[in-house]
Amino acid sequence: MLPEPYDLLPTTARQSQTIATGDVLFRQGARTLGLYVLKTGRVHLERVGPNGERLIIHRATSGTSFAEASVFSERYHCDAIVMDAGALIRIDKSAVLAGFANPDFARTYGRQAAQQVQAHRQIMEIVGIRRAEDRVMAGIVAGLLEGTVVDFAARLQLTHEATYRALRALVEAGRVNNPSRGTYRLA
Template sequence: MKQIDAKLAGTAPALAGVTAELQTVAAGATVFRQGDRSRGIFLLLAGSVRLQRVTPDGTAVTLHQVRAGETFAEASLFSDRYHCDAVAVTQSRVGRYPKAALATALRGDPESLWRFSADLAHSLQRLRSRYELKQIRSAPQRVLQFLRLRCDADGRYAAPGALMDLAAELGMSHEALYRALATLERDGSLSRANGALHLRAGGR
């Protein structure tokens, strides 16, 4: 985590030629509030931000848990006000792409807008497949499908970080992940060599 943080903390790539304004947000502080005039879209560089909406009965409902590296509030670009709260769960570093500048840049440069749309479409695609994975109840099956999607042509998958993080990404407890891996290995669907996972054909 420290490495990623360090790497990202200084980096805020320009979007359609617009550079981000960096800011640090304390744990518990809000980045923006529901009803605020939208000031742009955000990139989470480090930390953790939760998007939530307060319902008529006063309860907060989480709409999205933003992970480092993701952008959020893209829709605010097309609307006048934010439709939810963004609250920093831990101290966070975010980059803000000012709305006016970004909107101008995008509307004035179809090529940039085209790429921006492409990014949105890809995000949608990725999220849809992640969503579908979550439909799978069985932990071993879910892990297996995940690996099938992520592995290279040889069926190899090198976990980018700790397996615990993988468990979080898959939406299961780390114990469940370890057990799932053990099960798959017992089945013969999978083998492991110094941290890397190796799918074997024939594992159902």
């Protein structure tokens, strides 16, 4: 199903569509239609700087929403380009704006957003840790190691090699257990 809080909006507010690599969902300056929930595939949000520099704003991954702020804007402020084919749901801007009149939707939206902000702040703190070993340890303590080590490394802004080495060092220091190939947990 749709992630909170958008599951509370009328089903008429959603449009499913499949996307192919290279598709452009919207362009900087185009009138805003709403936000998107990516089911599968990959989408990049890119902005062109004042002197023509391309700048990636965000890389959306499966299960996440993007362009939420477009709901409060007349025009998109970046391009959305499909990197890997997949599927997504577009959620009407007007439905979201109307949804804020429903305290249930509004509170759920607020809770989700506040938790997301907190998670971002924590990741930024962790990414600011210089030593790979300390960073990986903090990432584990924060519960960021749930999927593959490769994904974990990307979230920590480390190469997977550096992450594997740090994991091994932590295991050798007795701070982390490695019960089986590819699984690590706090000692």
